[in-house]
Amino acid sequence: MTLLEFARGPALQAAMIIFVLGATWRFFGALMLPWRLVPAEPRKGAPSPIAAAIKGVVVKMWPHKPFQKAGMFTFVNGYILHFGLAIVVFLFAPHILFIKGMTGLSWPALPSNLVYMIGVITIASLVAGLVHRLRSPVLRLISR
Structure with a gap:
């Protein structure tokens, strides 16, 4: 087996297995983080949770004024x-x-x-x- 065959065969398969296992570990680790429940009722006219989440992501994509x-x-x-x-x-x-x-x-x-x-x-x-x-x-x- 040449180095190229090894790289395209078992080494690539091992790398993909490690990647998939690591990504799965990180994904489920993030899902298992404790969720903070806010007991307060949303005020009248407040944006939906999805709209608020999108706004939060967009706002964090730009640095603060200072x-x-x-x-x-x-x-x-x-x-x-x-x-x-x-x-x-x-x-x-x-x-x-x-x-x-x-x-x-x-x-x-x-x-x-x-x-x-x-x-x-x-x-x-x-x-x-x-x-x-x-x-x-x-x-x-x-x-x-």
């Missing part, structure tokens, strides 16, 4: 990094073919040159975040 100026680089860089990473992982043709081979699921891919460009931007964002973290005395202390 931190907007100082944390804007980190905020924008985080979105660039994660959107770019998601595009490269889920919309690059070889990755889609890999996922199709594993699960049978497939979807259209972006052109390779576009994904390469997004990949370069994502790597630049990662490097910029690292430089920002290393140049800031506070963030440097947190990183140790």
Whole structure:
């Protein structure tokens, strides 16, 4: 058995089993967290719990006013990094073919040159975040 056969065979199967078990563990761990029950009745005209939850998620996607100026680089860089990473992982043709081979699921891919460009931007964002973290005395202390 060559190294490539091992990587595509038993090693990939073991990695998938570990991933599925870990994801299942985390999912059920989150479900088993204690739920805080609020005994108060909702006031008249209050939004539904689902609308309130969606509003809470959207509000938390933007930094609070006192931190907007100082944390804007980190905020924008985080979105660039994660959107770019998601595009490269889920919309690059070889990755889609890999996922199709594993699960049978497939979807259209972006052109390779576009994904390469997004990949370069994502790597630049990662490097910029690292430089920002290393140049800031506070963030440097947190990183140790």
